[in-house]
Structure formats: structure tokens, C-alpha cells
Amino acid sequence: MKSEDLLKYMNEIDEAYILEADPSAPSRTVSLRIVSMWGVRICAAAAAVFLILFAVRSAPKLQTGGSLTTLEMNSAGENAAAPPSIGEAKEAAGFAPLKEEAREKAGEEAEAYEAYEMAGAEAYEAYEAEEAYEADEVYEADEANDTYKADETHEAYRADEAYSMAQENDVQPDAGEAAEVHAVPEEEAHEAAGAHDTADARSFPPELAAGILLAAAAAVFALIRLILKR
């Protein structure tokens, strides 16, 4: 068979194929195919750039994030951004100044108590000397002061205990408890305790988001191309 014969027999192919390939007919399919072809190329290239950018930026964090050995884990734990300890939370919530203040007050009251004790002794002596009226007054004052000091001391003790426990365990504080124990407004405590999580949420890398979106767009274009090819 000659090639001319083959070309002549080509004339007998189905008319559907002839019309399908008609070069004079404006084809929306061809336009869509060209758009999808360039869409795949551009979106895939842009997605690759963003993902590489993300990988480069997050590389140092990944290097310390291994879990093969205890040493590496410890190192990673030290280097990683840890949640705030109860001490940090208390400091952030403004507890520390209050605690210091409470201690100072307790110290002052202790001195006052000593003075009152001495005065009490004198009053007792006075009472003994039948100066009953004055002695009663001094005793009442002593009683009141004693109660106040006990309250202050108890509060300072609770604060110190909680602080020590937090330092030992390095536990995330419960905002409600911290507020109750340290007499800090609960809202502030919640803010301090949740600061870390909020910071994490805000730090979602935009490169990763852009890369994922562009890769999805490239996949859609590729799907269109695949459909048009068939």
C-alpha cells in the first residue's frame, strides 16, 4: 500500500472525527484546555515555591524536634517553646507584687504584734494592778490583731505552697484556682494562662496555607485537563 492510498482511505473516516477536529470552528474546549494547562503550571510552581519557603523557615525547629534519644528529647524540651509555669502565669497575672505586698504587710503586722504583745504584758501587769478598763481594751485590740495576722499569714502560706508546687511540677495553672488563691481577677488569670495558646494559633505559617491552596488549585486544573483529554 502506498502512503497516498492511506491518505485517500483517511477520507472515509467517521464524520464525527472530522467535525471534532475542525480547525475553523471556535472551540471552547481548546480554550479551556489551554487555560487549564497554564493553570496547572503556574499554580504548581507557585505552590512549590511557598512550600519550599515554609520548609526553609521551619528547618531549625525541625532539627531540635527529634525523639530518638533521651538527650535529644531533653534538649528539644528545653529549646521548645514551653507553656508558662504557674510562676510565670502568676507574674503575668500580677500576682507577684500582691504576694510581696502581703509579705510586707505580714512583716509589719508581726512587728506590731510584738509591740502589742509587749503592750499586752504591760496591760496584764496593769490589769494585775487592777487597771481593768485599760486592760480590756488592750486585750481586745490584741485579739483583733492576732486574727488579722493569722489570715494574712495563711494567705501568704497558701501562695508560697502553690508557687513551690508549680516550680517543682512545672504545671500549667488552672486559671480559676490561681485567681481564687492569689486574689487575682479570674479574667486576667485566664488571659495569662491562655496567652501561649493564642500565640500558637496566630503563628500558623501563611506560606503553608498559600502552598496548600495553590496545590489544591493545581489539582483542580489537572483534573479539568484529564477530563478534557478523554
Next chain:
Amino acid sequence: MEDAAIIELYFQRSERAVSESDKKYGRYCGTIARNILGNAEDAEECVSDTWLRAWNTIPPTRPSFLKAFFGKITRNLSLNRIEKDTAQKRGGGVTAAALDELAECVADERASNWSADGAVIKDTLNAFLKDLSRENRIVFVRRYWYFEDVKDIAKSMGFSESKTKMMLKRAREALAKKLEKEGIEV
């Protein structure tokens, strides 16, 4: 005018059928003839001959797809014209190149004693086109039926020229295998 109305004009033996055909499909047929003949004047003559051939064929023939019907007539007339024209070697450069490319699908002219039935060849070609992907099929038909230049096909399809050539090469290889499989000597 709708194709059915044009066909009806042929059946009524109205001369308006020719003018309406030329108005609607003259450009299409002219493109096919120019691609094959590579000459505007010869192409114009071929298009005129197309209307005459159609006038003689309709009736009794009632074509299903008038456009493809006219296209086939133009293509046939153009190829016959090239065959007869021995002074000009195979007419246009595009046609000569297409013939050379397809030569790899068929047997050596001197060694071949091929005498397959035309219907078998037609069925084989249609089966081959059906197996091709849509993109490959369009490229193949535009090259070997419409005789379009590879550069023009690549441009309109959004491919590079080398990719288009590669697609055609693979299609020709597939056609050669298909012909061989069907017992048509290649």
C-alpha cells in the same frame, strides 16, 4: 441557513443551493483545498468543483453532516488534482510532507502486493482513531485529514511544536501496529 434547508434546495434543484453552500461552507472547503494544494487559485477551482460534485450527488444522497460531506468532496478533489498534476511534485509542501510521514505506516511500494478490502481499511482507521485520546485524535486528523501545518496545529492547540511532532510520531507508530495486527501488510 440551516443544513436541512440547504439540502432541501439541492433536492428541489434550486441553484440557490450552490450559493448558500458557498456562503456557509466556502471558507471551510477553501482552507482544506489550500492546505492540500498550496495554491489559492487551484483551491478556488477545487471549491467550485465541490459544489458541482455536490449538485450531482444530492439527490439521491442525503448527507447526515453537510459540512463533513463537503469537506470530504473537497479533500478528494484536491488529492486527485495533485495526483494528476505530474509536473508539480505532489503539489503543496505540506501534502508532500504528510505523505512522507505516512509512508512509514505502509509497506515498501515495490515489495507490497497489498490488496486489502477498502472497507477493512476504513474500519481499521476508525478503530485506530477511537483508541486514541481526544487530544491525539484531533492532532492526527488535523494533520492527515485537513493537512494543516504542524506549526499551526501546535499554536492553536497550545502545544510546543516538538510535542506535537512527538504526538504525531507515536500515533503513526500505533497506526502501523494496528494495520499490521489487522493483517494489512506494512
